[in-house]
Amino acid sequence: MKLLSPAISRLARLRMGKIDNWIQNPVLAQREVLQELITAAQYTEFGRKHGFDSLFTIKTFKEAVPIHEYEDLKPYIERIMNGEENILWNTPITWFAKSSGTTSDKSKFIPISEESLEETHFQGAKDVLTLYYAFNPDSDLLTGKGLVIGGSHQVSKLNEESQYGDLSAVLMQNTPFWGHWLRTPDLSIALMDEWESKIERLADSTILENVTSISGVPTWTLVLIKRILEKTGKQTLKEVWPNLELYIHGGVSFTPYKEQFAKLIGAPIHYVDLYNASEGFFAAQNDPTQEGMLLFLQHGIFYEFMPVEEYGKAHPETIGLAAVETGKNYAMVISTNGGLWRYLLGDTIAFTSTYPFKIKVTGRLKHFINAFGEEVIVDNSDRAIAVACEKTGAIVNDYTAAPIYFSEEGNGSHEWLVEFENPPSDIGLFTYELDNALKSVNSDYEAKRHKDIALRMPEVHAVAKGVFEQWLKTKGKLGGQHKIPRLSNDRKYLEEIMQYM
Structure with a gap:
């Protein structure tokens, strides 16, 4: 590994020229990508059906291919899973990423082609390293190992040719041999299915390693950090791993967790936010400031971007990079080298800048509260939680919220279940600050709260530690990429969780 690390480091740094090229020529880069996708898939069943051999512009592509959700592509995907070829993509597909989403009980199987592995997922991960070196030229990142807190699903066989698992399992199984030298724990631990035992094995197997980076969803990373500190008797993670310099996070907003991480780590390190999913590797922070x-x-x-107000229309409009505006919510529509065509991803994003094009994830199309026209999205609630914590000295582990509907007893409200690491001394003050912060970031919410006309003060309940974990466990979603639904426009999940309080 000592001989290999400098070579990988040099290669990563040399990649910056190619990255700069598509940063400087974004619209041209995207046109080239679409043409390559259409050319590759023109003789597939999907390509023949939609006339790919005669599509030469973005406009004609959008006219020929409707927007798809998973259920629309599912019949094609099931045929690929049964061994048929040249259906959605022109090369054999033998891997599928099983994704249940945040709350759905039904599983999605996303096809992973050789091209999507190499050109999307692995290249995206390598480019994160390149961007990190560009911002931190004196980094010693590859002198140690990266602790990867992956998912919790073993790889399973569909048939003699095909296999499936969650995305992290698929990526780990296909990682080049040298990649395993740079990461910890051993693959047998990383792919363990039973999450509680996995935390113990992760802690035991990594305490004595020279860990320089950690990658994982914040919720479960915190669980592991706390267990490691319990086992070692140390106060901070820097005492365990003095060379730790980077935490790579994604999956949920890091805003509510930042203070807690800083306290547990015990010294400043770098944080990098990234955005990847079973469907692709989409974005990463190039400037942590x-x-x-x-x-x-x-x-x-x-990429195409659908203004969220278009969702649900018979023929929703999408726009390209040249037309997007900062601060506006869009749903992502993607066409990929894994055979997803004009696929509605389900996430909502907003651009924080154009040229270069930078985004942040603001929520999910179906994860919001809009029972009274308040249009509260996850980005709003994350920010409000962070402000309420700052004002009251509280630290929040996780939360969920849902509407309280109009009734004879009174008008509407929002009900919040919050698991605190450090509870506020006054839950009433926390509720007050949360409400004020929501008003400041969402004018629709503020209007509905005016004189309690449509919405009265929210109700906040502190839940015992472990309640959310119990609920996830009953859903078979404990660990890995599974997350508590932050917001819901009905009360189904909130009332289920309340049964464990």
């Missing part, structure tokens, strides 16, 4: 992640534009994915 600025909000927003650099959109990856030459990684086998063609």
Whole structure:
């Protein structure tokens, strides 16, 4: 590993020229990606059906191919899973990333082609390293190991040719041999299915390693850090791993967790936000001092952006990079080298800058509260939680919220279940600050709260530690990439969770 690390480090740094090229020529880069995708798939069943051999512009592509959700592509994907080829993509697909989403009980199987592995997922991960070196030229990142807190699903066989697992399992199984030398723990631990035992094995197997970076969803990373500190008797993680310099996070907003991480780590380190999913590797922070992640534009994915008000229309409009505006919510529509065509991802994003194009994830199309026209999205609630914590000295582990509907007893409200690491001394003050912060970041919410006309003060309940974990466990979603739904426009999940209080 000592001989290999400098070579990998040099290669990563040399990549910056190619990254600069698509940063400087974003629209051209995206046109080239789309043309490559259409050319590759023109003789597939999907390509023949939609006339790919005669599509030469973005306009004709959008006219020929409707926007798809997973259920629309599911019949094609099931045929690929049964061994058929040249259906959505022109090369054999033998891997599928099983993704249940945040709350759905139904599983999605996202096809992973050789091209999507190499050009999208692996290239995206390598470009994160390049961007990190560009911002931190004196980094010693590869002198140690990266602790990867992956998912919790074993790889399973569909048939003799095909296999599936969650994304982290698929990526780990296909990682080049040298990649395993740079990461910890051992693959047998990383792919363990039972999360509680996995935390113990992760802690035991990594305490004595020279860990220089950690990658994982904040919620479960915190669980592991606390267990490591319990086992070692140390006060901070820097005492365990003095060379730790980077935490790579994604999956949920880091805003509510930042203070807690800083306290547990015990010394300043770098934080990098990234945005990847089973469907692709989309973006990563290139400048940790600025909000927003650099959109990856030459990684086998063609992007369209649907203004959220178009969602649900029979023929929703989408726009390209040249027409997007900062601060506006869009739903991502992607066409990929894994055979997803004009696929509605389900996430909502907002651009924090154009030229270069940087985005932040603001929520999910179906994760919001708009029972009274207040249009509260996850980005709003994360920011409000952070402000309430700052004002009251509280630290929040996780939360969920849902509407309280109008009734004979009174008008509407929002009900919050919050798991505190450090509870506020006054839950009433925390509620007051949360409400004020929501008003400051969302004018629709503020209008509905005016004189309690449509919305009265929210109700906040502190839940015992472990309640959210119990609920996830009953859903078979404990660990890995699974998350508590932050917001819901109905009370189904909140009332289920309340049964464990």
